Amino acid sequence: MxxxxxxxxxxxxxxxxxxxxxxxxxxxxxxxxxxxxxxxxxxxxxxxxxxxxxxxxxxxxxxxxxxxxxxxxxxxxxxxxxxxxxxxxxxxxxxxxxxxxxxxxxxxxxxxxxxxxxxxxxxxxxxxxKKDFVVDDYGHQICFKGEALNLTTAEYDILKYLISKQGGAVSREEIIYNCESINEDTSNKSIDVIIGRIRAKIGENPKEPRYIHAIRGIGYKITL
Known part of the structure; x- marks a missing residue:
């Protein structure tokens, strides 16, 4: 109305x-x-x-x-x-x-x-x-603070999945299962490496994270 x-x-x-x-x-x-x-x-x-x-x-x-x-x-x-x-x-x-x-x-x-x-x-x-992260599915691109991130397919899929959970914690296994570009045989350590690359591309210090947080015993979550 x-x-x-x-x-x-x-x-x-x-x-x-x-x-x-x-x-x-x-x-x-x-x-x-x-x-x-x-x-x-x-x-x-x-x-x-x-x-x-x-x-x-x-x-x-x-x-x-x-x-x-x-x-x-x-x-x-x-x-x-x-x-x-x-x-x-x-x-x-x-x-x-x-x-x-x-x-x-x-x-x-x-x-x-x-x-x-x-x-x-x-x-x-x-x-x-106004959003820090904006996902463009059609262009297969994620913008961070108005600038397009240069992401690999795996980085795009993982970051998009974290954003879709709206701050909810997700396990590494859940990431592997829900991201098409991630091979089912991928190790948890490989997920950590990809997360590290994403953090680097948004200029985040993993010791004092603003966005991507490691959840002990579970996996990761993103703060939007």
Whole structure:
């Protein structure tokens, strides 16, 4: 469910759109004055703004500019103004989309879903950047603090497996069994050697480990 702020002075239209969006899983707050819209945005979290351009007291284009200065929220313009200049100015002033009235609520809903998907993907990428280790299965690569590690296949498989356990301790035997590139006849000592190479590549001192910890009598775990 998304929290949506609709700044619209046509209250009949606002009621129709709010009901439709609510029926499709979103929560809509409606304000009919631009300055009230600004204060509402500053006091509560919203995922998206639907903004009319023709508002009392402050033109919607100016309001759009002010919202964009203070918030990174998606803004969809919903306006009866069809002039290309208004569309260009709205997009230049920070709007993400422009929907000329009249329109079918289904189209508005589709555009909302599109912008929410983009925001979700953007957030996922930002979260990945914050992680010390990021696994790229498709590229068969692991990045450490934003830099790709130069790993052998065995090193990649072991490090990926440790990361997948989210801090859980794993035995050397478990590593051998679950990493395809590791031969079943591989000795525990060989696993220790590979772990040592991984530590070297992330610049870790095995005597004072920050990430890969040896668990006596068990094996290893990684702290993320």
């Amino acid at each position: 998304a929290e949506i702020l609709m700044i619209e002075d046509d209250l009949e239209l606002a009621e129709i759109l709010s009901e439709y969006l609510s029926d499709n899983g979103h929560k809509v707050s409606v304000v009919d004055e631009p300055y009230l819209g600004l204060s509402t945005l500053n006091t509560k979290h919203f995922d998206l703004v639907i903004l009319d351009l023709t508002l009392p007291g402050l033109d919607g284009l100016e309001l759009c500019k002010q919202i964009r200065k203070e918030h990174e929220i998606p803004i969809i313009i919903s306006s009866a103004r069809h002039d290309i200049t208004d569309k260009v100015n709205a997009l230049d002033n920070g709007a993400d989309d422009y929907l000329p009235k009249p329109y079918d609520p289904q189209e508005l809903l589709a555009r909302i879903r599109s912008h929410l998907r983009r925001e979700s993907l953007k957030q996922e990428k930002e979260d990945d950047i």
